[in-house]
Structures are given as C-alpha cells and as structure tokens.
Amino acid sequence: MPRVLKSFIMEASGNRATAHYLITRRADLSLSSPLHAPGLPMRSLDESDPIAVAMAPPENESPEERELRVQKERAAKQVSDEIDEQLSREQQRVKRQPKPVKILLLGQSESGKSTTLKNFQLMHEPKAFRAERPSWRAIIQLNVVRSFRIILDALARASSAADRPSSAHRSHSSSNAIRPDGELLALRTRLLPLLQIEDTLERRLSSTDDSRSADGPANPRSPTNPARRAGKEVAINSAVAWKKVFMRDPAGRDSVDTQNVVDWDDPDDPGAMLHACSGDMQRLWAHPTVSAILAGQGIRLQESSGFFLDSLEAVTAPQYVPTDDHILRARLKTLGVSEHRMRLSDPHGGITREFHIFDVGGQRSMVRSRPKWVPYFDDVDSIIFLAPISAFDQALAEEPTVNRLADSLDLWTAVVSNKLLAKTNLILFLNKVDILQSKLASGIRMSDFLPTYGLRPNDFDSASRYLRKQFNAVLKQSSPTPRVFYCHLTNVIDTKSTTYVLANIKDVLMRFNLKESYLIL
Ligand SMILES: Nc1nc2c(ncn2[C@@H]2O[C@H](COP(=O)(O)OP(=O)(O)OP(=O)(O)O)[C@@H](O)[C@H]2O)c(=O)[nH]1
Ligand SMILES: [Mg+2]
Structure with missing residues (x-):
C-alpha cells in the first residue's frame, strides 16, 4: 500500500520520471538495459504485461537520450527512497505512540x-470547568439548604426534648435540654419553606435518568418530608447529563462570560427565595443557642461536606455565581x-x-x-x-x-x-x-x-x-x-x-x- 500511495502522490505532484520509476518497480519489471545500472544482467521484456510495454524505453533511443533518462530515473529513485524512509519513520512513530x-x-x-x-x-x-458554574451553583444551593435542614431538625428535637416531663428531661444531657426561645422558633417557622428548594432541586436532578437518592431511586413526586429524608444524600451517576439541566447553553462550554452562564429568568431557580431568606438564615446560623444545641447533639457542621454557612452572604446574593473555591467545596456524592x-x-x-x-x-x-x-x-x-x-x-x-x-x-x-x-x-x-x-x-x-x-x-x-x-x-x-x-x-x-x-x-x-x-x- 505505501508504494501505491507513493506512486499516487508523485503522479499528483507531476513527477513523471519518479512515477515511471515507481511503476516499473511495482510491476517488477526487469528491463532490457536502460533502467538498470550498466553491468547488471539483462532480462527480456515481458510482452504480455501492458504496463511493462507502456513503460519500456523508446525504441531507437540515442545514447544521449538514454543518458538523460537514466539521470532522471536516478533522481526519481532518490525521491522515492526518501519517501520510503519518511513512511517508515511515520509507521514507527505511530507504533511508539504512548498509551494513555x-x-x-x-x-x-x-x-x-x-x-x-x-x-x-x-x-x-479551566474554560470547560468554569462553564459548568451554573450546575455547581444549584449543588451549592442544595448543600446550603441541606445544612439548614440539619439545623431545623436539631431545633425541633431540642424543642421537644425540653417539653418532655422532667424525669425524661433529666435523662438527656443538659445541652440537649436547651429550649429554643421564641425568636428562634419564629426564625425556624419562617425558614421552613427552604425545604421546598431541596425538593425542587432534587426533582430537577432526578430528571436525568441516572441521579438517585444515595439510598435508592429518587421519587420526584414525593411530598416534602424532612424526617423521611434525614441522613440521605443526593447522589449522581453521570458527570454530564445532570450538568446539562442547569446549563443555559450546554453546547457553549467555552463561555467565560460569568453573568451569562446562568439563566436568571428560570422560574425554577431558587436564587430569589434564598436571597429573600438570607437575613433570617444568617441570624439563625449566628445565634449562640443554635451552636449550643448543635454541639449538644454532637453535630459539627463546619467539618461536614458541602459547608457554606460561613459564606451565606455570598451564596445567597442576587445573581450569585460560584467561584472556583466554592465549586471545590460543593458536595455531590458519586454513584458508580x-x-x-x-x-x-x-x-x-x-x-x-x-x-x-x-x-x-x-x-x-x-x-x-x-x-x-x-x-x-x-x-x-x-x-x-x-x-x-x-x-x-x-x-x-x-x-x-x-x-x-x-x-x-x-x-x-x-x-x-x-x-x-x-x-x-x-x-x-x-x-x-x-x-x-x-x-x-x-x-x-x-x-x-x-x-x-x-x-x-x-x-x-x-x-x-x-x-x-x-x-x-x-x-x-x-x-x-x-x-x-x-x-x-x-x-x-x-x-x-x-x-x-x-x-x-x-x-x-x-x-x-x-x-x-x-x-x-
Ligand atoms: N475541608 C476539606 N474538605 C474537603 C477536602 N477534600 C474534600 N473535601 C470536601 O469533602 C466533600 C466530599 O468530597 P468528594 O470529593 O465529593 O468525595 P468523594 O470521595 O468523591 O465521595 P463519593 O463520591 O461519595 O465517593 C466535598 O464537599 C469536598 O469539598 C479537604 O481536604 N478538606
Ligand atoms: Mg465522588
């Protein structure tokens, strides 16, 4: 194949002498005299081979014409050998191509x-990584809401423990018995709608075939039920499919325009609700009774995955787009x-x-x-x-x-x-x-x-x-x-x-x- 290819290349390049040389070689012609160096044994022309006949030196060739033709053919051979060498080098290179x-x-x-x-x-x-910011923005929102669910559940437990009769009460540690005050309970009530965000985002993630709750298939139509989901984590199988759900233009992965990557008019986007709740969220997280209740229940949110409560102002800001650092801190469990x-x-x-x-x-x-x-x-x-x-x-x-x-x-x-x-x-x-x-x-x-x-x-x-x-x-x-x-x-x-x-x-x-x-x- 390389030789045929070579002939083709040289024909195309108009090098007729070389083409002549190549064809004679390919047809394995042994011409009577002129093609071969003087002194080599002469063989007879095969009359039945039309190529050999076509490429044979002209009859009645004068010694000058013969000399000129032999010179041309030598030059053609040189070009041909160079191409052979090039092809062989290329073959070696491909053979040695390192494995991934x-x-x-x-x-x-x-x-x-x-x-x-x-x-x-x-x-x-980096370009492709940053183009995925809208998808990570949704995961960060999910992480934030999950942290709040843990806090709201802890407040509910503390509240019911404090309400128990005194004998049962005494069996709990003193920190467990801390009663959330009226202000805290009011904050809790105002923040309960946040849990809907978790549902909305999980539902959108579940719209890709391969996302699951870490403990089994997600049920997109299930009602919000924090107790049912306690301890469960959203997990994702494919790195590509779920990201598309949140991308404004999944094809435009090279976009670097920060503000354009998010569809700000998306009616399902929880950004507006998070922003509206931002003040209450910050007040709740900064409340000293909350840290005491969490510590009493052995919950160390700061060390848990997907912790963003020290960046609430940033992540709940209108038109929030995650930084690289936020993307690295975002938590999404991998399946498979x-x-x-x-x-x-x-x-x-x-x-x-x-x-x-x-x-x-x-x-x-x-x-x-x-x-x-x-x-x-x-x-x-x-x-x-x-x-x-x-x-x-x-x-x-x-x-x-x-x-x-x-x-x-x-x-x-x-x-x-x-x-x-x-x-x-x-x-x-x-x-x-x-x-x-x-x-x-x-x-x-x-x-x-x-x-x-x-x-x-x-x-x-x-x-x-x-x-x-x-x-x-x-x-x-x-x-x-x-x-x-x-x-x-x-x-x-x-x-x-x-x-x-x-x-x-x-x-x-x-x-x-x-x-x-x-x-x-
Ligand atoms: N503070 C801190 N957080 C880390 C570090 N490494 C990872 N994390 C966080 O820990 C969480 C879990 O990290 P992942 O990379 O999702 O863990 P994984 O091994 O892929 O987990 P699976 O997908 O469940 O197998 C994420 O929120 C990360 O941001 C670290 O060195 N320090
Ligand atoms: Mg993982």
Whole structure:
C-alpha cells in the first residue's frame, strides 16, 4: 500500500520520471538495459504485461537520450527512497505512540476523589470547568439548604426534648435540654419553606435518568418530608447529563462570560427565595443557642461536606455565581464509575498525553465488592488512594459501628495486597489535613479513638507522622511486590497546594509512561 500511495502522490505532484520509476518497480519489471545500472544482467521484456510495454524505453533511443533518462530515473529513485524512509519513520512513530495514562481515584465515600478530579479539570481545562458554574451553583444551593435542614431538625428535637416531663428531661444531657426561645422558633417557622428548594432541586436532578437518592431511586413526586429524608444524600451517576439541566447553553462550554452562564429568568431557580431568606438564615446560623444545641447533639457542621454557612452572604446574593473555591467545596456524592479524558502537556518535553481518570463512587457496596471492579482496572498506571485522616473520630454513614479511619486502612490493605494490582503505582493522599488540624486544636484527642496512638502529643505533626507510618507499614507488609511509598498530606480544596502535588504526579506519570513506551531511555 505505501508504494501505491507513493506512486499516487508523485503522479499528483507531476513527477513523471519518479512515477515511471515507481511503476516499473511495482510491476517488477526487469528491463532490457536502460533502467538498470550498466553491468547488471539483462532480462527480456515481458510482452504480455501492458504496463511493462507502456513503460519500456523508446525504441531507437540515442545514447544521449538514454543518458538523460537514466539521470532522471536516478533522481526519481532518490525521491522515492526518501519517501520510503519518511513512511517508515511515520509507521514507527505511530507504533511508539504512548498509551494513555490511566489513573484511578479510590477511597471511601467523602474522601475527596471527585474534588481531586475537579482540581485536574481546573488545572487543565479551566474554560470547560468554569462553564459548568451554573450546575455547581444549584449543588451549592442544595448543600446550603441541606445544612439548614440539619439545623431545623436539631431545633425541633431540642424543642421537644425540653417539653418532655422532667424525669425524661433529666435523662438527656443538659445541652440537649436547651429550649429554643421564641425568636428562634419564629426564625425556624419562617425558614421552613427552604425545604421546598431541596425538593425542587432534587426533582430537577432526578430528571436525568441516572441521579438517585444515595439510598435508592429518587421519587420526584414525593411530598416534602424532612424526617423521611434525614441522613440521605443526593447522589449522581453521570458527570454530564445532570450538568446539562442547569446549563443555559450546554453546547457553549467555552463561555467565560460569568453573568451569562446562568439563566436568571428560570422560574425554577431558587436564587430569589434564598436571597429573600438570607437575613433570617444568617441570624439563625449566628445565634449562640443554635451552636449550643448543635454541639449538644454532637453535630459539627463546619467539618461536614458541602459547608457554606460561613459564606451565606455570598451564596445567597442576587445573581450569585460560584467561584472556583466554592465549586471545590460543593458536595455531590458519586454513584458508580465515571471516566474523564483530558490531554495534559509536559512543560519540559512539550509532549501532550491523553490522561484517562476514573472516579469511583466510594460507597461501601462499590469498593467492597472488589472482585467485581478490580479486573476492569488492572491496567491502570496509578491509583490515587484518598484516606481522609480527619475522620479518625467518625463512623461510616453506611455502617455506624465502623470507624472511618479503620475503614480507610482496611481498604488500603485490600488494594495494596491485591495481586492483580501488583504493578500499579500507588499514590496515597492523607487528605483533609485542614480538618484534622482544627479538630486536634479544638481538643479532640486522637488516642480516644485510636488507642494505639498512646501518649503521643495530640498535635498535627505527631498525628500525621503516626498515620503515615501506619499506612506505610501496611504497604511494606501486604504488597505482593516491593513498592515505593508515595504519600502526600493533602487538603484538596486548597487549589494552590493541590496543583503543586498533582503537577508533580502528572510529570512523574508522564515520564514513567514515556519510558514504558521507549520514548525516554
Ligand atoms: N475541608 C476539606 N474538605 C474537603 C477536602 N477534600 C474534600 N473535601 C470536601 O469533602 C466533600 C466530599 O468530597 P468528594 O470529593 O465529593 O468525595 P468523594 O470521595 O468523591 O465521595 P463519593 O463520591 O461519595 O465517593 C466535598 O464537599 C469536598 O469539598 C479537604 O481536604 N478538606
Ligand atoms: Mg465522588
């Protein structure tokens, strides 16, 4: 095929001498004399081959004419050889084209996998990332309303506990018995309509086939019922379909015009209601009795996912459009696996590479059923494993008897020891260090939840060093082959530090992958 192609190219370029040369070669002609260097054995012309006959040198050719023709044919051969070489180089290049770099994000639910993916997108596809702001605006509104539902439920519980007869009353802790005053109860009543926003947004998300309540299929027509939904979280399967619901122009993903990306005339947009309730929301959140009631019920909203109550003024402002930072803090649970492809460039070699990043929803049923998913990912180059080390004092939402840190170590052990993943690079993110820091500073003792921590100082340096050692020990003991322990202390909602970590990882993976492809020796 290359030769035919070459003939075609040269014919098209008007190089008749070359075409002549090529056709004679292709027809495997051995002409009597002139085509061949003097001295080569002469073979007879095959009269039955019309091409050979057509391309044969003219009869009665004079020695000068012959010389001219031979010269032309030599030049043509040179051009032909160059093209051959070019084609062969191109073939080699295609053969050596490096494989895409595949990265799998793994870790328990709320460990920060999707947030890490958002950082990759922000770094490498900032225009597309920012064009999705209307969709994240809706999720942030959902996060805000969810926080208020937790507060309103806590107020209702406090109110009914305080109303109980004194014997029952005494069995509760004193903070549980704090009675919300008249002002608080009035605020609560005024803010109850907020719960409708949750329904409206969930209904819109449910209009895409693959969104579900985390505990089962969403029922879009169900009445607002906060008690029924308590503890449940909206989850989403496809990264694309749900975003379109909130995009003014889903095709115009390159739009950078901040104000134009949101459809401000959308009658379903909860922005106006949130703005109207903004004063009451801020008053409620700032009320000292509310913090006492939440603390009494063991609710620490500041450390929970999708916390925006310290930014109420901004997120309830008219024509609010989320910042990058807000998008990273927004919480939307992932269901199943989503794949994201992007081209990343190596600033040193000027090479661009295709990266495939898989974000696996961290719900226990998914990550625990390892035999099901491991074979799909045994060819990934690297796993970024996220362990949220701030969760040392928390239980899993799905299994309240299981400590979250113990669960992370368990999952890490399973991944590290899996033989199918023995050749995969493992990169560990000990994540949510900002929350770990503030928890330890507030006096929560690690040794109360992790007896092996013993009498070590209850500060960030000691705690992070200790946890790093624990994860490293698992790698050393359980990996089927010796592996390097790549470990980073991360706060993936902090773009600056995360960009630095991810850029390093990307460079290492690119070089590693290129080496594999023999492009770097
Ligand atoms: N403060 C703080 N918040 C974080 C950090 N990493 C993630 N978050 C927040 O934690 C929440 C959960 O993060 P996600 O990225 O959705 O977690 P995930 O691992 O994808 O969870 P699933 O989809 O349920 O498997 C989000 O609201 C994030 O903004 C961190 O390092 N510090
Ligand atoms: Mg996720």
